[in-house]
Structure formats: C-alpha cells, structure tokens
C-alpha cells in the first residue's frame with residue numbers, strides 16, 4: 001500500500017468497531033478535493049435505513065442461483081430504481097420489469113450483457129430498498145443532482161465449500177460504470193477473512209480492509225478500481241457464505 005494520504009479520510013484501514021458512534025470522519029468524502037471514499041457502519045445511514053438493513057438480511061436465503069456462475073457458488077437478486085430529487089426529497093420508482101445488467105455499458109467488459117434474477121420483492125420489501133437507496137444517495141450528496149439517478153441494486157451471497165471457493169463477479173480489479181458505488185456486508189458465516197482492496201486509476205493498490213457484518217464502503221467509481229478476495233471457508237468447516245448488498249448509482 002503506497003499512499004498514506006488516502007488514510008486520513010477513513011475510519012480505519014481495518015475497521016473493527018461498530019455501533020452508532022462509528023460514522024464518517026469526513027462527511028464530504030465524495031467531493032473532488034477529498035479522499036473519494038469512506039468506510040462506515042450501516043447505522044451511519046440513519047435509523048430508518050439501519051432497520052431496513054436488518055430486514056433485508058432475512059432475504060438472502062430466498063435468492064436464486066446466478067445463471068452466470070459456473071460452480072453455482074453465487075446466488076443473487078437484482079433490481080433497478082430511478083430516483084428524482086427536488087433538492088431535498090427523493091421520489092423513488094422501482095423498474096420491476098427491467099433485469100438487464102449490461103456490463104457492456106462498462107467499456108472494460110464489452111459483450112457481457114446479463115439478465116439477472118429479480119429480487120424477491122415481497123410486500124413492502126421495496127420500501128426497505130428505497131430506504132437504503134435514499135440514505136446512500138444522500139451520503140453521496142446526490143440530493144442536489146438535477147438529473148434522475150439510476151441505482152442498480154444487487155444482493156449477492158457468495159457460497160463457498162471446501163472444494164469450491166466462491167469468486168465475486170468480475171474476479172479482478174474493476175470499475176462498475178457508476179458515479180458512486182456502495183458495498184455493504186450484511187452477514188458472514190464460516191468464512192475466512194475476505195479483504196477488499198481499492199486501487200488508483202493506475203491500478204496501484206491504495207488500501208486494503210475487511211468489512212465486518214453491517215459495515216460498508218462507498219467510493220467515487222471514476223477515481224478508483226476495486227476488488228474483493230475470493231471467499232474461502234474456515235479450515236475446520238465444510239461450507240460458508242458472505243452476504244453483500246451493492247448499489248451502483250449513476251445520474252442519467
């Protein structure tokens with residue numbers, strides 16, 4: 001890791017504390033003059049969003065296998081939300097019939113256009129998704145964005161066995177063709193440490209950290225590449241998993 005100056009705007013390179021007292025060191029992390037990323041606890045998004053996180057944790061058992069995963073080691077659910085702000089309040093709209101996740105929108109992943117499984121949107125569940133999206137957009141300062149903002153919402157469970165560790169998609173440092181990216185870990189079971197690494201645009205690593213359950217990182221996608229380690233089970237266990245929630249936010 002090569003650039004000490006990046007460490008000033010994060011809570012810790014290896015955040016282990018949790019609870020309401022953990023919040024952003026720099027609330028304006030997303031501004032160009034600041035670090036461009038932050039790490040925090042889900043409670044930093046406010047009470048409403050935190051309650052939504054706790055409810056969404058229960059949905060992961062219902063996710064279906066990712067059709068693009070060779071070893072069936074990844075289940076996922078996906079939806080798109082479009083949000084419009086009047087400067088203070090967002091109006092959110094779910095696009096229930098649009099499951100296209102076109103990696104081909106990202107110049108690094110041409111010809112990877114995917115139709116992903118839908119989130120199991122039970123009654124009122126979309127309200128919980130809206131609550132989290134609303135809070136995340138505000139933490140990125142997007143309530144002042146005059147354009148509609150598309151947020152791609154991914155719920156992913158990486159399910160690992162002794163024989164088959166589980167890889168994220170894509171399994172190399174990449175960008176997600178978003179303005180801001182938000183990644184939260186909602187649960188872990190029987191898995192070894194899984195490090196996230198952020199890189200500058202020359203692919204030099206900047207910082208490496210592990211997220212505990214209910215912790216997240218957020219970054220300006222144009223300024224960084226990111227990568228997450230393969231999920232491996234603990235040595236004495238036969239299977240385990242890691243649950244994450246990913247928001248890709250992009251003004252249209």
Ligand SMILES: [Fe+2]
Pocket residue numbers: 169170174175176226
């Ligand atoms: Fe990504």
